[in-house]
Amino acid sequence: xxxxxxxxxxxxxxxxxxxxxxxxxxxxxxxxxxxxxxxxxxxxxxxxxxxxxxxxxxxxxxxxxxxxxxxxxxxxxxxxxxxxxxxxxxxxxxxxxxxxxxxxxxxxxxxxxxxxxxxxxxxxxxxxxxxxxxxxxxxxxxxxxxxxxxxxxxxxxxxxxxxxxxxxxxxxxxxxxxxxxxxxxxxxxxxxxxxxxxxxxxxxxxxxxxxxxxxxxxxxxxxxxxxxxxxxxxxxxxxxxxxxxxxxxxxxxxxxxxxxxxxxxxxxxxxxxxxxxxxxxxxxxxxxxxxxxxxxxxxxxxxxxxxxxxxxxxxxxxxxxxxxxxxxxxxxxxxxxxxxxxxxxxxxxxxxxxxxxxxxxxxxxxxxxxxxxxxxxxxxxxxxxxxxxxxxxxxxxxxxxxxxxxxxxxxxxxxxxxxxxxxxxxxxx
Numbered sequence: 318x319x320x321x322x323x324x325x326x327x328x329x330x331x332x333x334x335x336x337x338x339x340x341x342x343x344x345x346x347x348x349x350x351x352x353x354x355x356x357x358x359x360x361x362x363x364x365x366x367x368x369x370x371x372x373x374x375x376x377x378x379x380x381x382x383x384x385x386x387x388x389x390x391x392x393x394x395x396x397x398x399x400x401x402x403x404x405x406x407x408x409x410x411x412x413x414x415x416x417x418x419x420x421x422x423x424x425x426x427x428x429x430x431x432x433x434x435x436x437x438x439x440x441x442x443x444x445x446x447x448x449x450x451x452x453x454x455x456x457x458x459x460x461x462x463x464x465x466x467x468x469x470x471x472x473x474x475x476x477x478x479x480x481x482x483x484x485x486x487x488x489x490x491x492x493x494x495x496x497x498x499x500x501x502x503x504x505x506x507x508x509x510x511x512x513x514x515x516x517x518x519x520x521x522x523x524x525x526x527x528x529x530x531x532x533x534x535x536x537x538x539x540x541x542x543x544x545x546x547x548x549x550x551x552x553x554x555x556x557x558x559x560x561x562x563x564x565x566x567x568x569x570x571x572x573x574x575x576x577x578x579x580x581x582x583x584x585x586x587x588x589x590x591x592x593x594x595x596x597x598x599x600x601x602x603x604x605x606x607x608x609x610x611x612x613x614x615x616x617x618x619x620x621x622x623x624x625x626x627x628x629x630x631x632x633x634x635x636x637x638x639x640x641x642x643x644x645x646x647x648x649x650x651x652x653x654x655x656x657x658x659x660x661x662x663x664x665x666x667x668x669x670x671x672x673x674x675x676x677x678x679x680x681x682x683x684x685x686x687x688x689x690x691x692x693x694x695x696x697x698x699x700x701x702x703x704x705x706x707x708x709x710x711x712x713x714x715x716x717x718x719x720x721x722x723x724x725x726x727x728x729x730x731x732x733x734x735x736x737x738x739x740x741x742x743x744x745x746x
Contacts, residue, residue: 340500345470371699378692381436389682472598549734568694600654624659629718636711
């Protein structure tokens with residue numbers, strides 16, 4: 318990535334991009350008032366073991382991954398707009414039900430619906446950014462900005478929840494429901510405005526894009542052909558495997574770490590958890606674009622390797638930290654967050670660069686398989702916690718970081734298929 322990635326490019330963001338940014342802030346902020354505390358809620362309400370809590374969360378996430386891939390791939394044919402509307406309605410209904418769930422079975426079903434909605438929305442939003450922004454540097458800044466604003470919401474949400482006395486309360490999911498309903502209304506207006514704007518400039522630009530059907534100048538590719546291409550792309554498959562392991566490691570913070578702290582009877586648990594979430598988000602907010610500038614001339618894969626070294630250090634830090642040492646956990650999360658600030662936005666940019674234009678939805682949908690790492694993190698982490706304890710869990714995660722580094726080392730040497738679309742994105746700028 319060259320130094321041409323100027324922040325002045327924000328002026329080129331279309332209205333739909335600003336709606337996505339604002340919507341991400343309000344929905345993620347309300348979401349993080351309570352979702353990270355689901356493991357605690359299930360433990361407090363039903364006295365479930367770490368393995369049982371992990372099984373509920375992992376099952377929901379696995380189902381969500383498959384539905385997300387199918388939905389994102391279909392959005393290449395049905396249109397991003399149609400699938401996003403359907404996902405928005407599912408979001409509203411499922412989070413409303415989650416605010417009222419009162420038995421384990423209902424929790425399991427509704428958590429699955431919520432996970433499907435969340436898993437569908439992320440790749441759809443990323444693919445939409447590719448649809449509405451042609452310039453690659455502006456698109457990369459847009460994806461970095463999306464990740465940044467999500468973390469602003471993550472920082473504000475828990476703190477606002479504590480201030481309002483809502484943190485960890487199940488009824489807080491109604492706030493997420495209202496926020497997403499508002500976002501859906503903005504999107505209806507935004508899509509309408511974008512289509513009118515396209516019609517006005519259609520005669521001046523031969524590369525104008527149609528959001529409604531996504532196929533003005535592209536040959537339609539069926540699901541079977543799409544799957545055949547994905548099955549031949551060895552680089553994509555290795556990338557998915559590497560990032561599945563990476564997200565399994567990172568996912569321990571969202572599930573197993575909280576269960577570990579809960580079972581160790583850490584004093585002022587809610588305050589510590591809120592502080593960890595706030596610290597995570599604030600480090601990303603303050604460091605993401607600084608790191609982006611520092612690493613502007615570092616190749617994409619090398620950036621990821623640096624992030625993996627930091628991720629490994631964070632796991633060693635957690636393994637050695639005493640459960641009751643508050644500032645030790647804060648320090649470990651600072652290192653983890655620096656790794657995240659490098660790794661996570663780079664993952665989306667990576668997919669955008671290797672995806673052919675007419676398969677963007679399919680490739681971002683395939684990237685949803687990364688979430689298998691998140692999906693198995695609660696179950697795998699819960700089993701290790703129950704059998705061996707927190708120290709072994711974090712040591713194992715640090716060893717997994719070395720495996721991911723090896724996969725990224727061989728990544729560029731793997732073969733890729735011939736795409737029907739002649740324009741392929743280069744892996745490096």
